[in-house]
Amino acid sequence: MTAPLHPGWFAAATDPLVRVLVLHRPGTEPPALDPGATSVGVRPLVLEPPTDALPALREARVRAASLAAARGRPAVARVVHDLKRSADLRRAVTGGVDLVVSADPTLDAALDGVPAVLHGLPLVRSADVPALRTLLADLTRWAERLEAVVEAAGDPLAVADAELAPPPLAPVPGAPVALLVADLTRRLAGRSRTLGGRAARLGGRVLPADDASDLASGLAAQDAAADLVLEADPASTDLDRLGAVARGTLAAADAALEAGRGQVALALLSDALLLLFHRELHADAAGSPLVDAPERFLADLVASTTFRAVTTGGRGPLVRDRDPQERAPIAVVTGAYGTFHPEVVAALETVGGLEVEVVDLARRQTFSGKPLTADSLAALTLLRRWPAGPGVPDRERLRRTETDLLRDLAAVGHDRRAVFSDWADKSTAFLSHALAPGPRLSMRVHRVDAFDPWFVLTDWTRVSELVVVSPAFRDLARALLAVLGHDVPVRVVPSFGSIEGLARPKPPQARTRLGLIGWSRRPKDPLWAFDLLERCPGYTLVCVGAPPNGAAVPTVAGRAYHAEVDRRLAELGDRVEVIGWTDDVPAVLQGIGVILSTSRSEGCHRGLIEGAGSGAVPVVRDWPLLASRGGPHGLVDDAWVVTTVEQAAERLVAVTHPDTWPAAVTATAARAAELFDGSDADATYVEVVLGSAP
Structure with missing residues (x-):
């Protein structure tokens, strides 16, 4: 660690998000504040007169200064004196409080006279306590409504805005309303990222526009992540703007950590991580800044004090050290x-x-x-x-x-x-x-x-x-x-698996039958296969595996993609044959003459490997998400790889010529046996x- 950490930051990681100190005078009751479903912790503190005596001259000076701060009002001056002398208050405001609530007008006036005793903490005056009570009640009702929505387990994109939007939230001077809103939407996102993102966007609309508050609360990062869920074209996302939001969120996390607000720091770090590693930016996309420029994309994250504290701080593992035995399992x-x-x-x-x-x-x-x-x-x-x-x-x-x-x-x-x-x-x-x-x-x-x-x-x-x-x-x-x-x-x-026994004699009609094994998810990109099929009349496509279920996809872009898959399938008609998952893979592959890999990215494409092992001639797209890292090269034969649909069409026509296709089948099976020999x-x-x- 290169930066010092507040000694209580980890303890605060299990505290409420907003820690409220209700300050009241002896003989009075603190105002009742019910946190409800919000992450607010309430702690009363009675302002007791100091019991230790000061030297007479110093005491006189303190009392004189207190009277001056109270503008000559003796009752207020006594409270100012107690505020300045209270060790309990000093410990509270410097060791785990985010907001101070004053219980009565006399305390209000005293705190106005000596604001330094709060060490910069925001103050809710007694006149605003009813508004704070209403705010907590409104947030609780909203939280209960959000809980009912997620329990209903409906389509997260079909839920009406009215069911997710918060009620009008009147601002309360000193109260971190945005932080409390972001906490509720963050908790909802832990159950459904789509619902959480939508609620965060709606929550931000009822609050006054405040960029700094949005960053410090996490709402800005949550809203940016919601854009990736709700926009039709996440690929057009402004990465510079997204990076600025992540950077600001991480800076807010580090500031919270330095102030000992560990719970806030961890919440903001989670918001930043969920934004930076969103599937629409990487796993489901055709290109990724994490792949192409990781040092730039992750620079702010690895520089974050909070990130380093989580990943490298502390005293080491909890599990007791034991020497491993030679014959231990x-x-x-x-x-x-x-x-x-x-x-x-x-x-x-x-x-x-x-x-x-x-x-x-x-x-x-x-x-x-x-x-x-x-x-x-x-x-x-x-x-x-x-x-x-x-x-x-x-x-x-x-x-x-x-x-x-x-x-x-x-x-x-x-x-x-x-x-x-x-x-x-x-x-x-x-x-x-x-x-x-x-x-x-x-x-x-x-x-x-x-x-x-x-x-x-x-x-x-x-x-x-x-x-x-x-x-x-x-x-x-x-x-x-x-x-x-x-x-x-x-x-x-x-992870090749076994291709033994897949190379069976193929019937002549297999020559013009293309195979795509596994096509239900967007990274498999079956639309690329459909584009190829449309450029090559006389060929048919066999799609092996469960068909896509667009209704289960929680993003607008994902739904739109699968809707286009359905539309194109209807257009292509009987040129596409859909086969569900089968236990008899060799029989299916025997009837396929060309195996396709149309994916945006792959780890080790088992379907391609099995197809090539059967002798089906490969046409392999240069997986665009991984193109800057070599794509399929080094895993498959370079001659199999194409970059565009046009190149794929040229290769398809060339390898399926009636005079050369039988030899190509034999050569493919032999080459696959060499490439995908997993004996080592x-x-x-x-x-x-x-x-x-x-």
Whole structure:
């Protein structure tokens, strides 16, 4: 760490977002404030007269100054005197309070006379307490309405604005209304990012325009993320503007952290991360600033004090250190994105002769959700063991959180010789921070996980080796790690699967039948295949796998894309045959003469590999999202790769000429057997996991 941290920032990470001190005089009751569903914590403080005596001369001077500050009003002067002498007030306003509420007009007048005693904290005067009470009640009713909307589990894009919009929120002098609104929409986004983004946009409209407040509350970042969900063309997003919003949000997080407001800092960091790593910018797009210029795109994030505190601060892992035993079992941790770990388990057991235990962290409650939340970041800070300072944390909650985390992680970290974690997901990120020195930790990145915030939240100092499934992702992973300041060995181990038995004799009619295996998601880009089909009369297309379900896509652009897929399918008619998922892949591939890879990006395209293994001649798009990192080159034969639909049409016509196609089928099957021979993969996995050759 290069910047000092407020000693109580981690303790504050479990506090309410807004900590209110209600100041009242002896013999009076503090005004009742019900936080309701808001993240407001209320603490009363009675302004007791000081019990310690000052030297007579100094006491006289203090009283004289108090009378002057009270403009000659003795009753107010006595309160000013008590304010200036109160050690309890001084401790409160400098160690965990965000807002001060005055209980009566005399206190108002006294605080006006000596504003320095509040150390710059905003003040809600007694006359505004009813308005503050109304504000909290209005926010609570809104929160209850939002809860009902998300519980109804309807289409998040079809919910009426009136159901998501807050009621009119009258500003209360001194009250952080924008921060409270952003907190409710942030919590909603933890359940549904689309609903949360829409509510944030609507919430911002009822507040006075204030760019600084929008950044400091997180509303600006939430609104920018909502743009990516609700705009028809996210590819046209102004990245400079988006970067400025992220930069301002991170700066606000760092300012909150420096002031000891850990909960606010973590909330703002989560807003910035969810904006910077939005799927519409990367995983679902045809181009990505994270791929093409990661050092520029992530510069503000890696410079953030809050980000560094979460990922590298603290005293180290919670899990007790144990020396790994030579014959201790290996733990293979599953992932949240897909089930590819069995091939690693089989390699370790058959080639390595190792005892393997599969740990399904991704299915446990603590790690079951993929989305990032501020609570997830707070849990990471717990794993980093930041000391609880004078921020008055909820000790019971801290202990419960620690117990839950350790319960889930203990099964991985104890008595293991080594740990292999599949996917750079939430469970892997948590494990990297919790695993004590001793067991060797290696992990594998496939595709989508490289574009999620969990990748950058991983403690890479604890990872001994990273496996990726293609040369393009090796190049990208190295670039990302360099930006993060880490030099972790990265090894390519493609996930080929088996192509044995796929090369069957193809009937003559297969020559003009194109195959696309897996086409339900936008990154597969079936529209590119339709464009090719329209340029090449006389060919048909076989789409293997579940068809797209546009209604399940939570973004406007995604819905529009799938609506266009449906429209084009109707236009193409019987030129496109849709086959659902099948267990008899060899039979389907036998009737396909050309296998397509039309994707915007791929990790290791199993459908393409299986098709080529059957002898179907490949036409492979130069995956545009990864083009700057080599795309499919290095994984497949360069002769198979094309850049445009026009080039694809030329290759298609050339390789399917009746005189040359049979030979091309034979040559493709032979070349696939060379390229996709995974016989070395098993031994490589053992070497990666153990750190030495089997």
